[in-house]
Amino acid sequence: MESIANKLNVFLADLNVFFRKLQNYHWYIEGEDFFVIHEKLEEYYEEVYKQIDEVAEHLLMMNYEPLATMKSYLQNATLVETENKKIKKEEVFSVLVNDFTHLMQEAKDIKKQADEKQIVETSTFIDGMISDFNKKIWMLKQTME
Numbered sequence: 748m749e750s751i752a753n754k755l756n757v758f759l760a761d762l763n764v765f766f767r768k769l770q771n772y773h774w775y776i777e778g779e780d781f782f783v784i785h786e787k788l789e790e791y792y793e794e795v796y797k798q799i800d801e802v803a804e805h806l807l808m809m810n811y812e813p814l815a816t817m818k819s820y821l822q823n824a825t826l827v828e829t830e831n832k833k834i835k836k837e838e839v840f841s842v843l844v845n846d847f848t849h850l851m852q853e854a855k856d857i858k859k860q861a862d863e864k865q866i867v868e869t870s871t872f873i874d875g876m877i878s879d880f881n882k883k884i885w886m887l888k889q890t891m892e
């Protein structure tokens with residue numbers, strides 16, 4: 748079984764790719780509702796930026812080494828990067844629902860393994876992120892109705 752440290756580092760790599768993707772969309776979004784979506788994407792990437800720091804510092808607190816280079820993030824990430832191109836809101840929303848769902852599944856896997864190994868610190872740490880992703884998925888789906 749993959750170690751919990753590895754899973755946390757893959758999660759960290761994915762959050763970094765996701766951060767870059769959110770700012771990319773913040774810059775490249777065009778069309779209807781530009782003002783609202785441009786702002787919302789900034790709010791999202793600022794939150795992910797904080798989560799990146801929290802995950803890296805959690806790894807350190809558990810005596811593990813967080814990945815900290817762009818190269819290692821790209822090598823370990825399971826989320827797919829985006830391109831340098833203009834994008835419309837329908838595609839942004841659909842990618843965001845998929846990516847938040849992917850991140851939530853990774854967080855749930857980390858929690859499951861932490862519970863099996865009775866690592867309470869990691870199990871409780873990851874709870875906030877599961878709730879956060881779950882709420883964002885719901886809100887994005889409401890927007891897409």
Ligand SMILES: [Fe+2]
Nearest residue numbers: 773774785789
């Ligand atoms: Fe900006």
